[in-house]
Amino acid sequence: MTNQAGGQLAESPALDPRRLAAARERLARELGADAILETGSGLHEFHDPFEGPGATSHQPGFAVQPASVEQVQATLRIAAEAGVHVWTSSMGRNFGYGGAAPAVNGGVVLNLRRMNRILDIDADNGCALIEPGVTFFQLYEALRAQDAPLMMSVPDLGWGSMIGNALEHGYGYNVLGDHGSSLCGLEVVMADGTLIRTGQGAIAGSELWTRHKRGFGPALDDLFKQSNFGVVTKAGYWLMPRPEEFATGTIRCEGEADIVPLVAMLRRLMLDGVLQGIPMIVGTPPEREGEDADAAGGFSMANLRQVLRPGRWNARIGLYGPAAMVAARRAILTAAVAEIPGAELELRTYPGDVAPEAVEPRDFISAGIPNMLLQDRLKGVFGPGLGHMDFSPVLPFTGEAALRAEALVREVLGKHGLIGPFGLLLTGRSMVSASMILFDATDSARVAAARAAVRELYDRAAEWGCTGYRAHVSLVDHVAGKLDFNDHALHKVYARIKDALDPAGILSPGNHGIWPGRAA
């Protein structure tokens, strides 16, 4: 097994196939045969979608899809009795991080796609109560159907679970783009089947569950994000009121060093409350002679450039609110951009209730319209076998840090014959670097190269005191191992909590480097 403190990859313990068979049989009996997905009947969706042919690690045993809280409770009871572990996923669309694939072979994927009810939409208070199977697409359609005056924040791809994304600390780009903070009040099935509600939900019959974040005593919500301490079955989710108007577009700079004043300006405007949400910067490196000499199968910089935005640096920003406030924001932004020689600001303005057909596709994200454009464009260039794996360290909010990170990504990817776009999510007092490492997922050697490259990138980022805000399932122990303050003391606390809440160790062992049976 793994040594989490040392950041070693987990070896997969052999799981007795008879236990797995017994669990499958009992689950089929109690939940119905259609709740079970096996090899040859749908299980492929719960592998790492980019694991490549012949993969031997992160292999699910089978998947089970409960349709209710009671069926989740039954699943955990049966798993405990059969001595198998489950690996929870909501939609399992976090493809850059391994999708629904478990850390350990033989894990029963507990997938919550069938629990997809929208239980409440509260336009007056700007919140909804949803189940983990609700996707960004689905809530958007529901809001449209009732013309609810609310606007969503969406990530690059709209097919994922809203709860799943938020529980992974995921980001969108709108005013409430920090999705982890958009959750308000969770319902959680604990490992022993006990159902709890956090925050105001701990009061039976509270109408404040989805509206006030804390209760009396410690708020446990964050404990169930990026962890394996329970199975979230419902959550409140905050939405912003549909603004009177919004303006979105880009700031484009051509000079390499322009990133320094650009980031400084954006940081200032974000802290001052002029810029809202999570601006995103994409960097397009200048062409280098021979840069595509080793490119294979179309994975060339020349092809990548087709999907990058124009300019050396291109920042996407959005302004939201009453028209008078959007105008004030725009005037301040315009003046600030003018201070950066050569920087160009381009903005398009929409009424808040604009029909999606009237929004330019490049503005879908800023408009809170879920879509699949990024994937469509990448697959259009690189073909259906495209795989990606994401490198996403948290960085200081400076242009210098951006240049350093971009140079590192280019160096390490170059060494491994890989390419990928480089981006930055501006998260207020920090940045999250977002690099998609692109590769041919039909070729196991390229999959291995990508994993090795991302692993190396995390080793190098650690030299700056930085590590990932998320990581691919194959690298979670590696990244967790970077939390080295006081001999990895934080993970010792995680281990104590894990063993207290899940003494049998049945819930997602290895998730984010948290393993059962490790308490001192």
Next chain:
Amino acid sequence: MTNQAGGQLAESPALDPRRLAAARERLARELGADAILETGSGLHEFHDPFEGPGATSHQPGFAVQPASVEQVQATLRIAAEAGVHVWTSSMGRNFGYGGAAPAVNGGVVLNLRRMNRILDIDADNGCALIEPGVTFFQLYEALRAQDAPLMMSVPDLGWGSMIGNALEHGYGYNVLGDHGSSLCGLEVVMADGTLIRTGQGAIAGSELWTRHKRGFGPALDDLFKQSNFGVVTKAGYWLMPRPEEFATGTIRCEGEADIVPLVAMLRRLMLDGVLQGIPMIVGTPPEREGEDADAAGGFSMANLRQVLRPGRWNARIGLYGPAAMVAARRAILTAAVAEIPGAELELRTYPGDVAPEAVEPRDFISAGIPNMLLQDRLKGVFGPGLGHMDFSPVLPFTGEAALRAEALVREVLGKHGLIGPFGLLLTGRSMVSASMILFDATDSARVAAARAAVRELYDRAAEWGCTGYRAHVSLVDHVAGKLDFNDHALHKVYARIKDALDPAGILSPGNHGIWPGRAA
């Protein structure tokens, strides 16, 4: 002992005085005699300041004031070896909730006032790194001394610990008025002495500790708020950049029913991002014939009216930012207020870098200037023996809920011959009702009446599915008992975590109704 699920008050278990003496002796030896405060030498500050004469519950054994993390670790080690428990407080100025008094008699008050270093002020990123003994006053003076372009959010009284207030989910009123959310990155001594850092601080040498709220894996910060799972010894604290300008003042309404459109308007403007921070509404009930018939010792409505703001309802609001945005906010607010017949808006505008001498005292809170005006005014009217106890349930964000809560407070206080101001903190998608129950703290019978009244108020609020966001130390079990979803399931999880992190039960037993040795 208490039955937490049933909401019973804790009886105080007898603590062997020999253990207490042994602990005191060892602590004096290791930390120095000046680290110990005993009866007759400073311990009175660590009683409930309003407990009244002859109090027998919530009695501290002695207080210890470590000066460093190492001394905190030594204190916990000695406490565990001596078999005594400690009750942690930062400054202990939360007087309306019992100050530094422990839930259980004989608790060693672990007071952190001597750990009062400001370790970093980062104006570029809008954050500071501080110790628990740093007060609002102290940080304000430090910001002034270096002319740091940052603005604080302060609560009504500025003498408290910034970390202590935030750990109690405390509120101020400025843009970052949700103090619990202003913390970013904690350093915590666990019960066994292990030192951890949360978030990015878990990476040795990270410069992002105070700037990015999460790390890799679950964020534990909230676990150490309103709990007894560890002793926080440092924290990052977010501050807002000093705005170019701010405008503050009041909206005044004279009609009882005006609260309904007033609250609806404020909710809309807050959700739309026009109004910032935490507006506060004070209600002044109309005079009633004979309302002061039973008033004793000056605790009359007539006297109370001297310190209330004019108008039946009086909302304090603030607008912050670049001048152009403040102007836009003001125009929208002005138009919205005009929609409420008879409502009057009064605003005063200041440059962001205004000297405190140029700010009207009534605007100190909105200007982020720590002060003691509220206490001074109340004591000026009610005398030095004034005590108060706070009733502060979380409510739905509607005028109807405000009217219901105000009527309840008046009914119950009237029954007990008590008075107090009624306020509402508007927290975004909810409100926190803030009632100070005023009484003569030199009279044990009045102390008992206040406790009985607040207890009854929580019973009645529970009928609405509402409970306190904080509570007096004598009522923590009572309020915790209101968390009744699924047979108090949340507290069963608290108990498991408590026993896992503090198996000997030495840290603040009973804090927020969390007791050691209760895990199933």
